[in-house]
Amino acid sequence: MNDLLPSSTVPCLAALQRFGAERLRLPGGDQEVLFLSTSDGSERALTVLGRGADLAAAWLDAWAQWRQRQVGEAGLPRWVRVDRVIHVQAANWGQVRRLLAGTKTNYFALGIAWDAALAQACLPEELWGHACLYSGDINACVPSDENLRALTRRKFGRETGWPQDDATPLWLFQTKGVFVEGEGPVQLLDNEGVMDRVRRIDQPDATLVAEAVQRSADYLTRQVTLSGRWVYGWYPCFDRPVPSYNALRHASAAYSLLEAWDLTRQPAHLEAATRAIDHLCRELIKPVAVPTGEAHVAYLVDEGAEIKLGGNGVAILALAKRIELTGEARHLALIRPLAEGLLRMQDAATGAFVHVLEFPSLAVKEVHRTVYYDGEAAFGLLKAYELTGEHRYLEAVERAVEYFIQAQHWRSHDHWLAYAVNELTRLAPQERYFRLGLKNVSRHLGFIRQRITAYPTLLELMMAASAMLDRMDTLGLEPLALDPGFDRQAFEQALHQRARHLFSGYFFPELAMFFRSPARMVNTFFIRHYSFRVRIDDVQHYLSGLVAYHQRFLSGARTLAPSTAPELSASP
Incomplete structure (x- = not known):
């Protein structure tokens, strides 16, 4: 497995470690959870979940999951992004729906999971990229059932729409991430303020x-x-x-x-x-x-x-x-x-x-x-x-x-x-x-x-x-x-x-x-x-x-x- 990992493994792990997150209390025990997203630049990113007792184990699991999703002997991806889950909050659909209604379109920056173990979960970027929170109203995130079904069918092999009952449980989660292109330097991704979810820029030079x-x-x-x-x-x-x-x-x-x-x-x-x-x-x-x-x-x-x-x-x-x-x-x-x-x-x-x-x-x-x-x-x-x-x-x-x-x-x-x-x-x-x-x-x-x-x-x-x-x-x-x-x-x-x-x-x-x-x-x-x-x-x-x-x-x-x-x- 190690020969399938990019050379950025060590600096990526070091950068993720700096976030100082503790293992999450999830069903099955305390764990580290990572989302690994990759793209060759021509197609939409493939995002897989890795978990383990520590950061290194979660990283290896994520790459194992990635390898299983590849067709043939695909090479290493051009773009690699890793998001480390740092917080999970239980909620219900009524609470989430109200949060979305009070957030300007495509500014909702939390991931959403349909189970406590995060086995079926989507990053906010996945929701944005499939227009799952857009209906034409620019003042609020309006859930699109059709677009969510297209996303979940592609990602999980089965369709999941937005809940119909306000009592339906959901889980919201926050991440901190890193990004690397090819053999380039590791970019720390911001997770607050106007640059949320992309590389950190203090002031443009x-x-x-x-x-x-x-x-x-x-x-x-x-x-x-x-x-x-x-x-x-x-x-x-x-x-x-x-x-x-x-x-x-x-x-x-x-x-x-x-x-x-x-x-x-x-x-x-x-x-x-x-x-x-x-x-x-x-x-x-x-x-x-x-x-x-x-x-x-x-x-x-x-x-x-x-x-x-x-x-x-x-x-x-x-x-x-x-x-x-x-x-x-x-x-x-x-x-x-x-x-x-x-x-x-x-x-x-x-x-x-x-x-x-x-x-x-x-x-x-x-x-x-x-x-x-x-x-x-x-x-x-x-x-x-x-x-x-x-x-x-x-x-x-x-x-x-x-x-x-x-x-x-x-x-x-x-x-x-x-x-x-x-x-x-x-x-x-x-x-x-x-x-x-x-x-x-x-x-x-x-x-x-x-x-x-x-x-x-x-x-x-x-x-x-x-x-x-x-x-x-x-x-x-x-x-x-x-x-x-x-x-x-x-x-x-x-x-x-x-x-x-x-x-x-x-x-x-x-x-x-x-x-x-x-x-x-x-x-x-x-x-x-x-x-x-x-x-x-x-x-x-x-x-x-x-x-x-x-x-x-x-x-x-x-x-x-x-x-x-x-x-x-x-x-x-």
């Missing part, structure tokens, strides 16, 4: 952030087809594609891939982003006939023949980013028509924008849909102004921002508004613009610190505000003089806290191994409460925030302040 950006950009690159259209997204639990499409997110994902290329300088990333942009220009941006003598107008046309205000904004951003980074002007001719399209959606008297038009009639479909469109449009117009020198675009943004101030847009704490205001203060550094940017973030710090979800746009919001604060420092402007409620120290702590928190939404291999097709999803970002969904715009927001974080705090331009912030609370 330059290497970790750059690697996450590189690998997530690799993921996006693989999603760009030869035609330049994206594979829009995946549901990892069952490796199913997201069937819809969104032209606005097509453009914004290309923009973020270019941001990532600015850090990675990998030719494949630029080539894929260019292919997506060429498709954008060729298939999704449409010229619109206007009265003779007016400037040429073009719109990004989305599914359902919709023209979205934000669509033109992010299309400009994608084209402008490629021009900025490469110096190539082949897409410059489209910047002005897209900007003119935005001007035609603005009320010149009030500065307000109309949000959705019908194509090709240009009839108003919705006056307002989402606050994000306003910030996207303003940011896009500012980039158009920089590239063309057309002052009407800057003036349009100034009118829009006056409207944003009157309408108290800062109450939405929108990351796109933060981007736009940061850019505007660079071009027109007026105190009222700085005040708007401060309010957009300062009233939101409590939420930012407490939010349990990864919520990647919060880091984007913080990074844009941070750039604006640096500008204020350069100009000698005191934030407290413009916004008495602003707390600079709390802001800095919340910013670094969010950067760490983003990695709770990252498919480290110790988590990806429990999903249907690990190789497709490993080392990219997901949205946990949407059943670990991976969509191009989900990855986009993580990338944009982390690229900015790396550039500003980890590249040597500034020093990363140590995080003294307390752990995030568990409230959603």
Whole structure:
């Protein structure tokens, strides 16, 4: 048996021993209990149970059980994860059901067993990976009987559904674990706070952030087809594609891939982003006939023949980013028509924008849909102004921002508004613009610190505000003089806290191994409460925030302040 064990046996056992757990009192006597999960990277993990009088005996038993489950002479697995049971609590279905109802979707981090000896038991990762606690409600773990039956049939050879009677006994258990990939180092897995169940990260450093950006950009690159259209997204639990499409997110994902290329300088990333942009220009941006003598107008046309205000904004951003980074002007001719399209959606008297038009009639479909469109449009117009020198675009943004101030847009704490205001203060550094940017973030710090979800746009919001604060420092402007409620120290702590928190939404291999097709999803970002969904715009927001974080705090331009912030609370 020993020649079948990986060379990491000794360090894994040593790492597990550090947890200091005592043998569990289970039927049959005091025992050590381990869950051994393995994967070759292409298929969902196989998880077996090992038990013994001590840790070494449990380890050998787990590998014996693993060997029995293999077909033929399979080699050692690529990924090995071992979870040591440290506590077991008897409960009943009524108690468990209430716990699930009070826990945000896919944040339930306890294993569940159907017998006191844990002979039939599942790790939380197995429940997540089979969508056993998801029904579409993002605010609670809702048991799925169908998906649990699929999991138990695969794992135990017999179907078990969720109990029907509240008195039915169940057992909840906690584990601490380790993970090793190949001959690599043993990773200790956290078991508390926002990084529960994956490797321990005290604060992301330059290497970790750059690697996450590189690998997530690799993921996006693989999603760009030869035609330049994206594979829009995946549901990892069952490796199913997201069937819809969104032209606005097509453009914004290309923009973020270019941001990532600015850090990675990998030719494949630029080539894929260019292919997506060429498709954008060729298939999704449409010229619109206007009265003779007016400037040429073009719109990004989305599914359902919709023209979205934000669509033109992010299309400009994608084209402008490629021009900025490469110096190539082949897409410059489209910047002005897209900007003119935005001007035609603005009320010149009030500065307000109309949000959705019908194509090709240009009839108003919705006056307002989402606050994000306003910030996207303003940011896009500012980039158009920089590239063309057309002052009407800057003036349009100034009118829009006056409207944003009157309408108290800062109450939405929108990351796109933060981007736009940061850019505007660079071009027109007026105190009222700085005040708007401060309010957009300062009233939101409590939420930012407490939010349990990864919520990647919060880091984007913080990074844009941070750039604006640096500008204020350069100009000698005191934030407290413009916004008495602003707390600079709390802001800095919340910013670094969010950067760490983003990695709770990252498919480290110790988590990806429990999903249907690990190789497709490993080392990219997901949205946990949407059943670990991976969509191009989900990855986009993580990338944009982390690229900015790396550039500003980890590249040597500034020093990363140590995080003294307390752990995030568990409230959603």
